[in-house]
Amino acid sequence: MKGKIPVTVLSGYMGSGKTTILNHVLQNRQGLRVAVIVNDMSEINVDTGLIDRSGALSRTEEKLVEMSNGCICCTLREDLLREVERLAKQGRFDYILIESSGISEPVPVAQTFTYLDEEHGIDLSSLCRLDCMVTVVDAYRFWHDFASGETLLDRQQAVSKDDTRDVSDLLIDQIEFCDVLILNKCDLVEEEDLQRLEAVLRKLQPQAKLIRTSHGRINPSEILNTGLFDLERASQAAGWIQELQKDSHTPETEEYGISSFVYRRRRPFHPERLARWMEEWPETIVRAKGMIWLATRHDTAVLLSQAGPSIQVGPMGHWVAALSEEEMERVLVAEPETARRWHPIWGDRVTELVLIGVDMDRQQVERELDGCLLTDEEMQLDWSTFPDPLPGAAEGNVPSV
Structure with missing residues (x-):
């Protein structure tokens, strides 16, 4: 294996379009050998099915790792560690792309790649380099979700009965900690409303690169091999x-x-x-x-x-x-x-x-x-x-x- 494998993490609330973006990147990856980890909260892995049908990835080659009924930032942290370690040690891949579940917070995921996990004896920082933290925002539904006043429990999206997080808090957590902000579904929003939402996002997260997309169409170079991630910088990036x-x-x-x-x-x-x-x-x-x-x-x-x-x-x-x-x-x-x-x-x-x-x-x-x-x-x-x-x-x- 030559050097550390770069990793990009896609975060974003449910329905924001992460999987569509993932499929588009895989279909336009220009020969890169990409290992994908999909972390899906639902029992039926709709995301996985979409990736399979895209033809960009084959399950038989063990490039796809499904992580069901859990969340990267909580119950499946150990699973994530072990899967990334396994894929990195194979030496068959140029890149690892992780699609977080819609309720995953990006900070613990980033820390997974930055610190030695003493409990499990795994040091991903020796095998991988976290290249880019990406957050996908649904331009069409953002204000509806943000102002809903609902919790993940209310929406039956919680990890457990003790998971009392508010939807608005989760949206802000995902926006405030990222290198690239993808504003997706822009075709469904009027230009003036889009500009106002963009201005709000820039105020909440002034350091991230902000990209508009429709139907998840993005140039893979915007989120792969960017060299953008820096933990200290990301920790200080929030607008407040x-x-x-x-x-x-x-x-x-x-x-x-x-x-x-x-x-x-x-x-x-x-x-x-x-x-x-x-x-x-x-x-x-x-x-x-x-x-x-x-x-x-x-x-x-x-x-x-x-x-x-x-x-x-x-x-x-x-x-x-x-x-x-x-x-x-x-x-x-x-x-x-x-x-x-x-x-x-x-x-x-x-x-x-x-x-x-x-x-x-x-x-x-x-x-x-x-x-x-x-x-x-x-x-x-x-x-x-x-x-x-x-x-x-x-x-x-x-x-x-």
């Missing part, structure tokens, strides 16, 4: 992360009413008022993510993540200012940026929330969020007495202020 790192003083040109900003405040939220505001979450905010400072959870930074109708709140970790003196000093020496932004009273406690929206009224959103902050009078009270209806409310008294 890019927004945090931007110079906030740079004025932004809005395209199709799509805008974003970072809400930064050095004053904690009153959890009850924030909860009430979240119940009436503005529909114009498509995506929000960041850390918030809650008055009732003085020691813990709280992660707020919203994708469409799905809003999640949970602990992110301790504020540096809540650590012991020794640990605090260690962090401040190791992280000069944290030290530079240190507040004499509150330390690193701050709210930094990125908001991305369509026709979003920034000033109104800021006014409403400011109204959820503690007032001057409340700043002097015992914060632990405030009602906290948000998920994961911490117990115990807040240090006196």
